[in-house]
Amino acid sequence: MKARLIASVVLAASVVLGTSACNLVAPQATTKHYDASDGVSGRTGDLKIRNAMIIVDENGTDGNLVASVTNGGDAQSLSIQFGEGEDATVTTAIPEQSTVSFGTAEDDPILLEGIHAEAGSMVEVFFQYGDETGVEILVPVLDGALEEYSDLVPETASATK
Known part of the structure; x- marks a missing residue:
């Protein structure tokens, strides 16, 4: 037993x-961290870049950078470089201890003029602030073919005339 x-x-x-x-x-x-959407993420210092993607116009000339940036520290001025030369750098303010979204229908757009990228490609975008080491992220390029992105397509110069 x-x-x-x-x-x-x-x-x-x-x-x-x-x-x-x-x-x-x-x-x-x-x-394991992964990006659950069409966008990509990165980090530089106290700033976390989340769900970054570029929505281009029908010609692929200009793009709307869609992303959220979370700042865990003091107020910063974020520089976003997407090409070569001074015209390829955009600067935006990120308040302290906050999350700022841009590029959506409710938020201010960050227009990347003269980006010349086709939907389906990737564009190198460099994010940096202050003396912090920046981060280069390969950001996917999308167009307005999907309904959820159709209202994020930047207006072309010909459409505004």
Whole structure:
């Protein structure tokens, strides 16, 4: 009788240990960061750039940078460089301890003029502020083909005349 009891306990312990031990060595997918949307993320100092994407006009000439920036520190002036030369840098204020969204229908747009990028491509965008080391992010380029992005397409110069 004792042998049966001991065998049952050993079997139960083996089953419990065998079915739960995988969590000790297997990587947990829920602990890995990933971008759950069409945009990409990055970080420079106290600033976290989230869900960055560029929505281009029908010619791919100009783009609307859509992103959210969370500032965990003092107020900063964020520089966004998307090409070469002075005309390819945009600066925006990020208040202290806040999250600022731009490029959506409710928020101010950040227009990237003369970007010349096709939908489906990636554009190198450099984010930097103060003396902090900046971060270069490959930002996806989308167009207004999807309904949720159709109202984010920047107005072209010909459409405003």
